[in-house]
Amino acid sequence: MSLNKTQKINLIQNYPKIASITKFTTISTIEIMMTFMGFKPAMAETIFYTTELKNNLNKIKELARQLGLYLAISKYKYIINSPQGIFEEIPLTSKKMAKIILALAKNKTKAQMAADYYHDKMLNSKYGYKFGKLMGYPECCLKFGNYLNNNNRDPNNFGFKNPAIESLKRSTHFTWQLNVFATSILSHFPCSLTCQKSIDYANKVFECLAVADSNHAESLKKQLTEATSLYWSCVDKILLYGDFKQYALGFGEIRYNTKDVQIHSDSYYQKVNLNKINEMKKIATILSRGNKLIVDDKNLTIYYNKNKIFQRAKDHKYVPVLVKPDIISK
Numbered sequence: 387m388s389l390n391k392t393q394k395i396n397l398i399q400n401y402p403k404i405a406s407i408t409k410f411t412t413i414s415t416i417e418i419m420m421t422f423m424g425f426k427p428a429m430a431e432t433i434f435y436t437t438e439l440k441n442n443l444n445k446i447k448e449l450a451r452q453l454g455l456y457l458a459i460s461k462y463k464y465i466i467n468s469p470q471g472i473f474e475e476i477p478l479t480s481k482k483m484a485k486i487i488l489a490l491a492k493n494k495t496k497a498q499m500a501a502d503y504y505h506d507k508m509l510n511s512k513y514g515y516k517f518g519k520l521m522g523y524p525e526c527c528l529k530f531g532n533y534l535n536n537n538n539r540d541p542n543n544f545g546f547k548n549p550a551i552e553s554l555k556r557s558t559h560f561t562w563q564l565n566v567f568a569t570s571i572l573s574h575f576p577c578s579l580t581c582q583k584s585i586d587y588a589n590k591v592f593e594c595l596a597v598a599d600s601n602h603a604e605s606l607k608k609q610l611t612e613a614t615s616l617y618w619s620c621v622d623k624i625l626l627y628g629d630f631k632q633y634a635l636g637f638g639e640i641r642y643n644t645k646d647v648q649i650h651s652d653s654y655y656q657k658v659n660l661n662k663i664n665e666m667k668k669i670a671t672i673l674s675r676g677n678k679l680i681v682d683d684k685n686l687t688i689y690y691n692k693n694k695i696f697q698r699a700k701d702h703k704y705v706p707v708l709v710k711p712d713i714i715s716k
C-alpha cells in the first residue's frame with residue numbers, strides 16, 4: 387500500500403503543526419503523525435508536567451484541533467520510579483515534579499479512553515491488553531505484551547520485564563525495521579524481531595516520513611541499519627559503529643570507530659540505582675580508550691588493539707547484549 391496524492395498533500399501541509407506539538411511536548415513526531423494519518427487509532431505518552439507545558443497546553447490543544455485531533459490529559463500526575471514501583475499517583479495540583487499522561491485521537495472519547503487506560507495499566511498491568519488494543523497494536527504483539535506484564539507489587543516491577551530482551555529471546559533473526567535496540571519507530575515492542583505485522587507498520591512509518599521529512603527518514607534508517615547496540619534497557623544503551631561479527635543473537639564482537647552514548651535512566655526515572663548508572667557511564671568512558679568490544683553470555687571485554695583494557699562479568703546473560711540486525715534488505 388502506498389499513500390495516495392491527497393494523503394501526501396495533507397501530510398506535507400500539516401507536518402509543521404505535528405512538529406510544533408513535538409516541540410512543545412517532546413511527544414514523538416512519528417506517533418502524532420501516524421495518529422493524524424489514521425494509521426493508529428490513538429496515542430498516549432507520559433511527559434513532565436512543567437510550568438512551561440502547563441502554559442502551552444492551550445496552544446497544543448489548538449494545534450491538535452487544527453490537525454483534527456482531540457487532546458486528553460490524565461486527572462493525576464505520576465512519579466515514575468524504576469525499578470521499584472511503577473507509578474506513584476499524586477494530585478495534579480501537587481508542587482512535586484511529576485509526569486502527566488497526554489493522549490491524542492481523532493475521536494474525543496478515544497482520546498479520553500487512551501489517557502484513562504494508560505492510567506489503568508500503569509496501576510495494574512492486567513489492563514495492558516485493552517490499552518494496547520486501543521492503540522492499535524498487532525494482536526500477536528498484544529499477546530506477547532500480556533506475557534511481559536509482571537505481577538503487581540513485584541519489587542522488580544517497572545511495568546514490564548525487559549521487553550526488547552524478551553523479543554530477542556523469541557527470535558532467530560533480526561530485521562532492521564524492528565531495531566528497538568537502537569531507536570524505535572514502533573509504539574509497541576514486537577513479539578519477535580521478525581514480526582511481519584510490526585514490519586508492515588514500520589514500513590508505513592517510513593512511507594509517511596519519506597514524504598514529510600526525508601532527512602529524518604534517512605537518518606533513522608541509517609541508525610536502524612548501521613548501529614550495533616550495547617543495550618541494557620530502552621533508556622540505557624551505547625550505539626557503536628564499525629565492523630560487527632555476531633556469535634549468536636545478542637552476543638558478538640565489534641571493532642568500532644564511533645560511539646553514541648545514550649544513558650538516560652537518571653533523567654527518565656525519578657528514583658534510580660546510581661551504582662548501576664555509574665557502572666554504565668564508566669564502560670562508556672573506557673570504550674573511548676578502546677577500539678574493540680566483545681560481549682558474550684558471561685563477560686563484557688574491551689580491547690585497545692590486542693590489549694585487554696577492561697573486563698566485567700555480567701550479572702545476567704542478556705544484560706547487556708550486543709546486537710545488530712542481520713536482515714538489512716528492503
Ligand SMILES: [Zn+2]
Binds near residue numbers: 525526578582583584
Ligand atoms: Zn507481533
